[in-house]
Amino acid sequence: MFTNDKLTELNDTISRVTKLTDSFAQFPGVIKQTASTTSGGNAQSNTPLRATENSQGITAANLQISTLLNVITAISEAIFVINSAGVIEMINPLGAKLFGAPAEMLIGQTWTDYLQSPFKDEYQSLFTLWNSASNEANKVTQFNHGPKEIVINRADSTLLEADLSLSCLPSMQIGSEPLFIGIMHNLTTHKAEYNKLRHLAHTDKLTGLANRHAFDDALQTNWNDSINHDQPLCLIIIDVDFFKMFNDQYGHVNGDKCLQKIAQVLTEVLPSNNAMAARFGGEEFVVILPNSNPLIAEYIARQIQQRVNQLTFTDIGLPAQTKISVSQGIACERSGQYRTPTALICAADTALYRAKSSGRNRINMSS
Ligand SMILES: Nc1nc2c(ncn2[C@@H]2O[C@H](COP(=O)(O)OP(=O)(O)OP(=O)(O)O)[C@@H](O)[C@H]2O)c(=O)[nH]1
Numbered sequence: 001m002f003t004n005d006k007l008t009e010l011n012d013t014i015s016r017v018t019k020l021t022d023s024f025a026q027f028p029g030v031i032k033q034t035a036s037t038t039s040g041g042n043a044q045s046n047t048p049l050r051a052t053e054n055s056q057g058i059t060a061a062n063l064q065i066s067t068l069l070n071v072i073t074a075i076s077e078a079i080f081v082i083n084s085a086g087v088i089e090m091i092n093p094l095g096a097k098l099f100g101a102p103a104e105m106l107i108g109q110t111w112t113d114y115l116q117s118p119f120k121d122e123y124q125s126l127f128t129l130w131n132s133a134s135n136e137a138n139k140v141t142q143f144n145h146g147p148k149e150i151v152i153n154r155a156d157s158t159l160l161e162a163d164l165s166l167s168c169l170p171s172m173q174i175g176s177e178p179l180f181i182g183i184m185h186n187l188t189t190h191k192a193e194y195n196k197l198r199h200l201a202h203t204d205k206l207t208g209l210a211n212r213h214a215f216d217d218a219l220q221t222n223w224n225d226s227i228n229h230d231q232p233l234c235l236i237i238i239d240v241d242f243f244k245m246f247n248d249q250y251g252h253v254n255g256d257k258c259l260q261k262i263a264q265v266l267t268e269v270l271p272s273n274n275a276m277a278a279r280f281g282g283e284e285f286v287v288i289l290p291n292s293n294p295l296i297a298e299y300i301a302r303q304i305q306q307r308v309n310q311l312t313f314t315d316i317g318l319p320a321q322t323k324i325s326v327s328q329g330i331a332c333e334r335s336g337q338y339r340t341p342t343a344l345i346c347a348a349d350t351a352l353y354r355a356k357s358s359g360r361n362r363i364n365m366s367s
Contacts, residue, residue: 078162078184081169084177086110086127098162098184100154111182116151116159123166144168149187161187204279206256207263215278215286222274222290223341226333233290234297234332237348238266238304240283241325241360250318257316258324259283262308269303271296286348294332294365301328301363309361325361327352332366 069090072079078098080091088111096103099114112120112127126145146165154160162184169179202214210218219235226233240246240262247255259279266277266285271292280286287304289297304326313322329352331344338344347366355364 078186080106080111080182080184082111082180082182084127084131084180086112086124089179095182095184098152098154098160098186100152100156100158100160105155114152114154116153119150147185150184152184161191163187204263207260207279209263209266209285210276210278212278212281215276215280215288218276218278218288219341219345222288223333223344225290231291232293232332232334233288233344234292234294234330235344235348236287236289236297236301236304237280237329237345237352238262238285238287238326239328239352239356241327241356243283246324250313250322254313254316254318258311258313261311261313262324262326265304265307265311269300269307271300292332293334294330297330297332298363298365301330304328305361305363327355327360328363329353329355330363330365 072090072092075092076094078092078094080095080099081089083089088106088109091099091103091106093103096106099106112123115123144165144167147163148165150162150164152160152162165183167181167183169181202210204211222233225231240259243255243258246258250258262285263277263279266287270277270287271289274290275292276288278286278288287300289300305328308324308326311324312320313324314320329348329350331338331347331351333344338347351364351366355362358364
């Protein structure tokens with residue numbers, strides 16, 4: 001992260017190196033010379049960023065700029081410098097790599113052209129706002145934005161996720177026209193890892209269905225939607241019948257495969273992308289049916305019952321006559337009869353209990 005402290009540290013380094021070094025390579029011309037960079041006459045011994053046409057100042061300033069460029073080029077951060085019009089004045093190799101184009105091509109271009117929507121509009125508005133700030137003296141130092149996640153629309157049209165900190169270089173050190181320094185970090189690897197971990201945190205390892213954690217979140221979200229939009233919401237709890245016996249007879253490994261087959265059935269019968277099947281725990285599953293009604297819920301439960309009854313296990317080496325069934329309890333929230341999502345679960349659970357006690361392989365609707 002390129003903080004103000006780091007910026008100060010960087011300027012200190014530049015001043016020190018400048019004092020100690022007698023000769024540097026000539027100004028490398030990487031900074032696009034603009035009117036502002038060659039006008040004025042206010043060179044100071046500790047103003048490293050802007051060349052001025054003071055008789056003694058040009059060489060010193062160029063040396064300082066050269067030093068700054070060397071530091072910025074060598075630093076293991078992606079850095080670019082833009083002016084108040086958002087035009088790139090300087091970019092280091094790592095920065096150019098993130099934008100996906102050579103520095104020579106990027107310099108002189110508007111940096112927001114490389115931002116994916118909505119970030120492009122957001123940063124353009126930010127600069128417009130900043131430029132229209134009334135207090136000229138304060139606005140430069142007030143501008144410090146990020147770190148914030150952005151998506152770069154790279155030169156080859158691929159997208160790259162990054163985080164960006166944008167700071168205005170302190171006005172006392174850069175002359176009249178402000179420059180902004182952007183520091184970026186490539187988030188591609190981090191994001192891929194995050195998405196993988198997020199998927200693992202929400203998925204039941206055995207069945208690949210949503211896990212209990214994801215179910216709880218989804219139920220709360222669907223519950224809120226149902227209340228806010230006055231739409232019904234149905235829940236089916238599904239419990240495998242005599243599963244202990246299945247495990248005892250065929251072993252836990254085959255028991256696991258049986259649960260996977262049932263999970264597959266649940267995935268197949270979901271009526272829409274909004275509906276969700278999850279593993280509730282052990283040999284219990286649950287289906288959330290948003291914007292649904294008891295008739296639809298019962299139809300889905302019937303589909304589950306039939307398909308589970310039709311499952312075969314010869315592919316995992318079990319006898320052809322091996323059969324399995326599930327008991328199901330349904331509860332539907334329609335007009336405020338349940339006060340909380342937990343109350344809805346309890347109602348479906350009670351209905352499930354009745355389905356079990358009335359013989360199993362049954363569907364019971366909460367009244
Ligand atoms: N193979 C396997 N078995 C599991 C898993 N989770 C729970 N079980 C088993 O599921 C069985 C549940 O047994 P019970 O609660 O007695 O229920 P049941 O035998 O299905 O009987 P009813 O529900 O009354 O029809 C237990 O034997 C658990 O070990 C799992 O992930 N894999």
